[in-house]
Amino acid sequence: MIRVLFFASLRERLQCDALELPSEGMSTVQEVFDALLQQSPLFAETLSSPKPLMAVNQEIAHATSPVKAGDEVAFYPPVTGG
Amino acid sequence: MIRVLFFASLRERLQCDALELPSEGMSTVQEVFDALLQQSPLFAETLSSPKPLMAVNQEIAHATSPVKAGDEVAFYPPVTGG
């Protein structure tokens, strides 16, 4: 399984903190993202625009970053700390 | 009269904190400086190289800055505060 986390406005709009996706056939963040778009019309609409930032195992990642079973993948809006 | 002040290493090398010069014929810092060079061989040598920085009435000045009777003219080495 791959654990997926959402934060801040994205978490609120998706009404979801976290979910698990089967890891079969998933080798990149892009593939995890594409699977999320299939979850529901709400997910498809919310995640498509603007496209979120992402992290794999708590490190900043890109669409092409590799993922494997057991990884933690996070999607989040632009950060506003400081 | 024009009051002349010296600071830091310049004061020590000249063995002089302050002196007064007659203001007659003096209209610029350059002229005050030239009069100081005439004071003694020690003054001539010490003030010629390196040439000091200067202030008139406690404001940063240049060789061409005007001076008049009653002014306070200071000569000092490069500053090292902070």
Next chain:
Amino acid sequence: MTFHKTIQVQTQDFDLQTEYQTLRTLSSGIGAIVQFVGLMRDINEGDEVSHLFLEHYPGMTEKSLDKIVEEARERWPLLGVRLIHRVGELTPSDQIVMVMVASAHRQAAFAACDFIMDYLKTRAPFWKKEQTNTGSRWVEAKDSDNQAADRW
């Protein structure tokens, strides 16, 4: 001397004086300390703000702050860095974040402190939600386009 580093993410307030004294007494080779403190303003985008809630991504937050400090340390000859970022509920004038950098010389301390704050603002996973008269809203990132630019 060895490099001193402390990074904390916490809900409670911090005491600048304690932080400063700890950093200052590390070494008599320290010639410059630059401190940045971010405070909560009572106004944003023209609206009065009564509360702020700071969400973060526990685990990733600490990792990303550590990475930012290590990057600064590689670029400048630093003697110590102390960094505290608060999360949770805040009210106007509250301290939000503190970055304190010690170095032998001024330029390194200034440059590193500024650099750490720049990177923190664009890379550390914190999000602000503010409460105004008209309701609550997520604060918009000023550079949101930049942040997402090379990710996809």
Next chain:
Amino acid sequence: MTFHKTIQVQTQDFDLQTEYQTLRTLSSGIGAIVQFVGLMRDINEGDEVSHLFLEHYPGMTEKSLDKIVEEARERWPLLGVRLIHRVGELTPSDQIVMVMVASAHRQAAFAACDFIMDYLKTRAPFWKKEQTNTGSRWVEAKDSDNQAADRW
């Protein structure tokens, strides 16, 4: 709010916490405070330094510091500046100078604090004489050529 400015030249030490609290509580519009503290190092040009004597030009010192702060204020939207520079006898690890700048935003506070320190170092009439194992010596200005360049 009106601009807040305090400039002091003094022999006694200063308490950073008191200074910070005074500045911080001026306005809830303050979003950023940048503080610089210069400390006396126990080594300079490779030699151990046991004491430092700071000479200044009373009267001109205060005027020049005021001018520097006013110049910073014209360039950036500042809410307050507190500046203290010590003179007289100092020992290693002593606080020498403090510049504290408050603004609504981070960039202005950083830029102004850095600017004030730059200008102070090249324009304010302070001179350091240090005591080493081998005697006392006046500290050489790193930019002595620049300082005198356009004067003659």
